[in-house]
Amino acid sequence: MMKQAIIPALLLAVGVLIPLLIGENPYITGILITVLMMATLASAWNILGGYAGQYSFGHAAYFGAGAYTTMIILSVSDTNPLVAMAAGVVVAGLIALVTGAIVFRLRGHYFGLASIAVAEIVRLVVLNLEFTGGAQGILLTDVKFYGLDLNSKNPFYYGMLIALVLTLGITALVRRSRTGYYLQAIREDQDAAASLGINLAYHKNKALLISASLTSVVGSLYAVYIRFIDTHAVLDLRLSIEIILTAIIGGVGTLWGPLFGAMLLVPLAEILRSNVLGEALVTHGMVPESSPVGMFLKEHLAHAHVLVYGIITVLCILYLPKGILGLFRRSGK
Amino acid sequence: MIKHLLNVNHVNKYFGGNVAISDVCFSVEEKQIFGLIGPNGAGKTTMFNCLTGYYPVSSGDIVFDGKKINNRRPDEVCRLGMARTWQRVKPLGSLSVLDNVMVGAFAVTRSLHTAEKMAREQIHVVGLDDYAAQLAGSLPIGLKKKLELARVLATKPKMLLLDEICGGLNHTETWAILDIIRSIRNSGTTIVFIEHDMKAVTSICDRIVVLNAGEKLAEGTPAEITSNRDVIEAYLGGGHHA
Numbered sequence A: 001m002m003k004q005a006i007i008p009a010l011l012l013a014v015g016v017l018i019p020l021l022i023g024e025n026p027y028i029t030g031i032l033i034t035v036l037m038m039a040t041l042a043s044a045w046n047i048l049g050g051y052a053g054q055y056s057f058g059h060a061a062y063f064g065a066g067a068y069t070t071m072i073i074l075s076v077s078d079t080n081p082l083v084a085m086a087a088g089v090v091v092a093g094l095i096a097l098v099t100g101a102i103v104f105r106l107r108g109h110y111f112g113l114a115s116i117a118v119a120e121i122v123r124l125v126v127l128n129l130e131f132t133g134g135a136q137g138i139l140l141t142d143v144k145f146y147g148l149d150l151n152s153k154n155p156f157y158y159g160m161l162i163a164l165v166l167t168l169g170i171t172a173l174v175r176r177s178r179t180g181y182y183l184q185a186i187r188e189d190q191d192a193a194a195s196l197g198i199n200l201a202y203h204k205n206k207a208l209l210i211s212a213s214l215t216s217v218v219g220s221l222y223a224v225y226i227r228f229i230d231t232h233a234v235l236d237l238r239l240s241i242e243i244i245l246t247a248i249i250g251g252v253g254t255l256w257g258p259l260f261g262a263m264l265l266v267p268l269a270e271i272l273r274s275n276v277l278g279e280a281l282v283t284h285g286m287v288p289e290s291s292p293v294g295m296f297l298k299e300h301l302a303h304a305h306v307l308v309y310g311i312i313t314v315l316c317i318l319y320l321p322k323g324i325l326g327l328f329r330r331s332g333k
Numbered sequence B: 001m002i003k004h005l006l007n008v009n010h011v012n013k014y015f016g017g018n019v020a021i022s023d024v025c026f027s028v029e030e031k032q033i034f035g036l037i038g039p040n041g042a043g044k045t046t047m048f049n050c051l052t053g054y055y056p057v058s059s060g061d062i063v064f065d066g067k068k069i070n071n072r073r074p075d076e077v078c079r080l081g082m083a084r085t086w087q088r089v090k091p092l093g094s095l096s097v098l099d100n101v102m103v104g105a106f107a108v109t110r111s112l113h114t115a116e117k118m119a120r121e122q123i124h125v126v127g128l129d130d131y132a133a134q135l136a137g138s139l140p141i142g143l144k145k146k147l148e149l150a151r152v153l154a155t156k157p158k159m160l161l162l163d164e165i166c167g168g169l170n171h172t173e174t175w176a177i178l179d180i181i182r183s184i185r186n187s188g189t190t191i192v193f194i195e196h197d198m199k200a201v202t203s204i205c206d207r208i209v210v211l212n213a214g215e216k217l218a219e220g221t222p223a224e225i226t227s228n229r230d231v232i233e234a235y236l237g238g239g240h241h242a
Helices: A003-023 A025-050 A060-076 A083-103 A111-129 A152-177 A176-186 A190-195 A200-226 A237-250 A257-273 A277-284 A290-317 A323-327 B043-052 B076-081 B096-104 B112-126 B141-153 B170-185 B196-203 B223-228 B229-236
Strands: B004-015 B018-029 B033-037 B060-064 B082-084 B159-164 B192-195 B207-212 B215-220
Touching: A003 A025, A003 A083, A003 A152, A025 A152, A025 A176, A025 A200, A025 A257, A060 A111, A060 A237, A060 B215, A083 A111, A083 A200, A083 B229, A111 A237, A152 A200, A176 A190, A176 A200, A176 B096, A176 B112, A190 A200, A190 B076, A237 A257, A237 A290, A237 A323, A237 B004, A257 A277, A257 A290, A257 A323, A257 B076, A257 B170, A257 B196, A277 A290, B004 B096, B004 B192, B004 B207, B018 B033, B018 B207, B033 B043, B033 B170, B033 B196, B043 B060, B043 B082, B043 B192, B076 B207, B096 B112, B096 B141, B112 B141, B112 B170, B141 B159, B141 B170, B170 B196, B196 B223, B207 B223, B207 B229, B215 B223, B215 B229
Parallel strands: B018 B215, B033 B192, B033 B207, B082 B159, B159 B192
Antiparallel strands: B004 B018, B004 B060, B207 B215
């Protein structure tokens, strides 16, 4: 047990120290916050998708539930953001229970499709209601939290770090419990699982509820961090898919895989988007700026990040079905 | 006094207009090894699926250990003490043999420690000790069948339904499994046994029911069954059933 704790402890220490080392650098801190956020979201998704094998394509619904509930409460009252966050968890939990009651009657691909449908329903409802701000979204001008300077990004960095530690901690606990064994049994073979006394619906709902609650916490944090949300930012299908890709590329059904995936994908997306790669090649004289290749890099590489993302995903699915983490662990859990 | 652990009363099962099981009755006594035999399509596995909650019965009653269990969910049936294996084995492929059996043991305990202890006991009973750490999906078929047995035994069933547990096994493996089944019965578990291998069935069963085309064709001791004209006809063909 001691040995197993060393690496997580080191990672945590690095996580805690990074903002102190890099000082006040909003750009880098912003990227790190996104890494932590995607790692937490993918880890939360992983409890349901990776361990129980129920691939939800609608996790944006729970993220959005946390974000919207928090923003609506904070924009009309001086509530403590933590209370607003808890309210978000309740709303996300309710959506999860209703979703579970409907979609867990379905298996396999049908479950995936139904989860998209539920998330789209949530998105359209929010888009068409008055008190959610409709298509305009919600803007939060001021928020207070125990005297912290919320114009700095550091409080949000640590907030996301706590969310990640919480999510990984819960995953580790679940994994070494009866529930963890039951979820994996459900993933492997539902009929066999039922014949061994496992109540399928109950355990799937349990996994969904845990997963949805953690996702909603991240949604609340994100909303207060950005202070502006609309359905495009927090309820989009694109978000659900990014969560899944992060988990798949990192390693589905492993404790550390989603964190790995986020550490790889978020900086990669940022590098491509900001065209660091193209500029570096040009400034180091590898490629003349006026050459056709140089022109191409300058003009188009920044737009190609989605393409690169897609290619990595396809390669991962073809050659690394257990994700990047699967490279290092050939066997075992 | 003889106690009937399982009573099947006038059970019918239709799939649309097709009759899969027609008015079948039988009773299984405690600590019996009870054989359910019949040609392909006779309704044996359908009967197991009805007994264990995978199919709802169309009519009739199934009473297990004094409780009516028709149309209970499979996991409820398991927790009442009736557990089954599968004709086509269903290992939890990417989990180890030990983890597979622990999933079974969790039906009776919440503790990880106790579950592991119970699982190791059952793994020892079927002789899979050397394979405990292997992934279940990587085992050959003979060992997968033993794993099914260990896993289902770990749920501590009162009654065990074995669906062609010897199917696909060679002669030696078959007799090894039959020995295990006898010892399971001797430790107090009732067994209902679907099997094609007549030699295996007659050597081990106390009582046999023969199904044919969804109906009960005969019931009796192995000696009575092997000399029954209807049974011979159903198995060897010819006559009005073909």
